Amino acid sequence: MKPILGLLVLALALWGATFLFGESDGGPTLPAPAVSHSSSHNCAECHAQVFEEWSSGPHADSWTGAAVRKLSGDFSNQDCIDCHAPQPVFVTGIAERVLPRIERRVEGVDCITCHALPDGGVAGSFTSETVACRPEATVALTRADFCAGCHDQHQTVQQWRDSRWAAEGIDCIDCHMPLRDGTPSGGRRHGMHGGTDLVMLQSAVEVRGSRVDDDPANGWLIEIENVGAGHSFPTDERSRAADLFWRPAGSEGAWTHLHRFRSPYRYETDVPDTLLPVHATERYAVLDADDAPVTGPIEVVLLYKRSPHYRDMTDPMQDLWPEDPGVDPYATDVPRDAIVVHRLVLGGDQ
Amino acid sequence: MDAALAAAPAAPVPEPLPPEALDEFDHLLGFVVSSSGALRRAGAEDLWRLGDGVALALVDALYDTERTTDERSAALEVLGSGAHDAANPLLLEVLTSGPDAWMRSSAAWYLGELVTEGWICDAVLRLKYETDESVVVYLAQALGKHDVLAGLSGLRVISRSSWSEQQRTTAEALIAELTAEVEVPVGEPQPRDTAFDRAVWSWIARLGEFQLRGVDDARFILTNLGADVAPHLARALSDDDRYVRLHACQCLERMGSKGSSAADALVEQLGSQDLGPHAAVALGTVTQDSVHDRARTLLLELVHNEAASPGLRLGAARGLARHRSRLSLEGVLTQFERERERWPELAQALAEAAVSIHALEERDLADPERDRRVDAAYRFAIACLDTPGLDPASTGAVWEESFLPSSAALNQAERPELAPFETLEADWNAIGERRGPEFGATAMWRARKALLESALVPVLR
Structure with missing residues (x-):
């Protein structure tokens, strides 16, 4: 009976971790070498669905979209660059203002913007030493402060902080990154839709x-x-x-x-x-x-x-x-x- | 923040006039209205003898719509002509918040008459938000009196597109006057008073704010002040605050060769992890079209250094495109050939550098191999206008900058390979102006790519 109970406890613990931090990779269990990520396209190989969702959303469009090109005069208004091609949020700091990057601007607000850690690691919803990018579970990814560097420039996050939603624990991602199939194990959508939907x-x-x-x-x-x-x-x-x-x-x-x-x-x-x-x-x-x-x-x-x-x-x-x-x-x-x-x-x- | 700012005293806060002095104020203001010449000046002097609080009372009178136009006008005249410390911040307030254009224009004029220069930063900022042409003209004139030419771009817009012929004529005359007076070499800072320095440092401090509104305003002011604030910005490159550092670097980049006095400070920052890539772009920009061998050499070394960070190498390549030294061409072509297959984004920056340097003008018929290398970079720069993953606008801007110089070079010598440039600019702009439901941004770049292909490819090897 004890081994069965132990397995049950272990299964519950694993389910709990998945529930807390989102999707599981379900990948191989053998240790894999860490890979460097110089472009969001590196992520597509393993995260095709996420990449596809992101590609069709406004974050992917933030440098190349027709609307922003028109409104910024093809970014001749350089003031727009900070948020439209930002350095990784974890580099500039949570709730700090973002800074512009030099390279890969066409990728806009990309995988690296949100997931790259200052030490070269990858922030994710779970920790794994076995998958290529070796993600580290990082709760900060889920918090409204994470979005604030760009989206509080116009008080959007402050408006949320002053709302009942904040008191109820309803964060930005609950609406803009809904659970893909209604359960944490299915992961969250990365289309980041709002006014575009x-x-x-x-x-x-x-x-x-x-x-x-x-x-x-x-x-x-x-x-x-x-x-x-x-x-x-x-x-x-x-x-x-x-x-x-x-x-x-x-x-x-x-x-x-x-x-x-x-x-x-x-x-x-x-x-x-x-x-x-x-x-x-x-x-x-x-x-x-x-x-x-x-x-x-x-x-x-x-x-x-x-x-x-x-x-x-x-x-x-x-x-x-x-x-x-x-x-x-x-x-x-x-x-x-x-x-x-x-x-x-x-x-x-x- | 910099010690110079920390030591700056706070701006004085004007005190209101005591209630018992208000009758005397009204009496004296009425006297000014009904007088002229020396008596009018005497009345103004008597008003100021009521104390510093008269400044606020004058502004209240100016904004009081119950008063006569003569009274309101006289109030502003007394405020502006006193050259009084208490009046200066209020004149700036009228310039920025005055409800009527005539008030803002007059405030600009009176500010221009001041000897002190603490008002200049805020006056430059007003250029960003002012919508009345006449105020822009007065502002440009006031700033011009202090050798600040930030109003020139606004004047040029008015001279081209104002509906008022009189306004166009005025703007043209002022442009001629302001540009004729320039005797100082571009990039050479002129000494300013301490009030100016204090204001500059307070705006540099705002580069560190969270809200980009203040940052954008600061960038606008500092960029437009040009050479005179380049030493301040050079010091800010090593500020404790990374936002101040990076945005100071951006200001230098945006002011172009006016920031040349900061070149050495930018060189020092090339090794900085966060600032290095941006410093490289700025270094090439502030030394553009100049003989600055150190900048050119360093930027080329960085581009060739495969151990350097990708961002730094990319920044250096963009810096070389801004620097535009023909002495860089060989190094640019060599690295372009190495990168074109393995790192398209760096190859794009290097191809842009080749176009920016006007490599086509460097062709040497006696050296067909080198010509082929130049032409390969040009072909790549054409392809960049419609290559997934590359930014067409980046290369497009470089093409636009190349049309006029190339066309000018054609006029100086018989250069058949440059002949297409004679008409390229007009055709290029015509494509940009085409509007229609079928003609989006991507289609525009494709059309421009086709234009360059049809015009240039036949003369390339």
Whole structure:
């Protein structure tokens, strides 16, 4: 009985370690020589799925993406380089600001940025002497402070620290690096999606309509609540914006801009910060051109855009992300990068 | 942080005017408004006799929209013409926060009249955020009076693109005036007063901040101040704070040859683990187009030294591309040939160096083997515009910088191999300006690569 109990305890201990630190390599058990990692492509051989996820995400795109190339003038604005091609976070220090690197800038925020240790080792979710990269279990990888070097430049991590999510122990990775199959042993996704993912955008905020004083004869109030973002909606400064528009239901006519959620870029000294704070709910009365309450059926849309410009605020839909994947949304002066987050019809037959 | 900064006294905090003095203040301000000439000056002097607190009262009067325009204008005039210590920080405040352009323009003008120079850093920063053209003109003029030419780039934009013909003319005239007055060799620091030094050190300290807003502002100021702050930045290269060290290095790199006085300090940092790669780039940049054999020799040695860190070798190669000495060409070509198969990123930097040095102009028909080596580097630099894993914009920038010099060389001598450069710049820019739903960034680089292939490959061996 004792040997069986011992095996059970050992199995539980191993399961516990996996639960704590994430995926297991499941690889060979013989000692393997350490290998040096001079490029994230070195990691792809063993971590093909992780590499694939990262490659399709915004971190991989941080140097080569069309949006950042356009906004930074192909990085002629050198101030952008620090965060878009950073040295390893463990080298500059957790919660410290990152510094720019000289080499491999095209790889952007890559495997080495997050996993390279100052002594040449590799930070991981478990320790192993048997796999090529010899990872060391490093809990700091999972903490919000790890992301802060770049993402607190615009207070995103601070917004999270001030939220209930932080008190509940819900970290950045819980939303932006979800468990691949719902269990720690399956590892976490490395796509790092946020504003680039429609499902995440939709889960961040709810948009509702109601009548003033709940009286059907009164005008509409549009209510928007930050229910799921661990930070303001949207977060970051400068380019990201979310806009509420409305028009009479059933109309194909012009849209009317109701409200913009955005933190202005530092040059825009006369533009107020209108981000929707974490957990906050705000309401906006729908008024017509004469400032009279609108009582008839209306269509409401919440658009999210990575660049805060529309060619025509009465026709924002012309700037929607192109359906054809071969079309570059950043090829035009005003990028076509708007995404419909929520769309609802209030009143009438709906 | 540097001892020079630690020893700097804090800026004085202006005291408000006592309430019992406010009636006298209003009376005297009214007297200034209704007077002219010597009487007006006497009224201003009497206002200052009310004490330092008059400075704050003058700003309050300036911003008070209930007052007449004459009163508000007179308040600013008294504030600016007193040359009073208490007035200087408030003039800067008006320059940065004044709600109306005329206030900011006037504040700039009065600051320019000051003998002291502690205001210059903040005035340069205002160039980054100011949106009113007339204020930019006044600021550029004020800075120019103190031999600071940071406003030139803004003036050039106004002279090219202002909707106002008068503004364009004013800007052009000021550009001519400011550039005609330059007698100091580029890169030679001029002595400044202690208030200037104190302000410079306080901005260098901000290079260590966590938030990049302050860092970006500091980099803007220090880069634009040029040669006069290069000695400060050279000292900051050995600061205790690694952020200060690295960002000081970036400032030197961005100011180009104006930072040449820091070359020796950069050489000392080549062995630094964290700063070395960046110091190598900066060293090549601050010594660009100059006879600085030590920089060239050191950078070449680093590029050839396979025991050196990859970052340092890459930084050295980029430094050589900035240094642009034709004496480097042989060493650049030799290492390019070694690296092109085994380390494309270093080969790219070396090919960029070959283009930057204008190696094509160095061709010698009597030495076809060497010409073939030059041409191979040029072909590689063309291919870099569409090679996965390499940054097309890096090589693209080097190509852009090569068009004009190569075209100029063509005009000086019969060089058929340079003939394509005559039209390359226009065609290159035309591709960059093409807009259309099918024309993204990658397509742009492919089109530019095709342009270079069609123009240059026929003349390459």
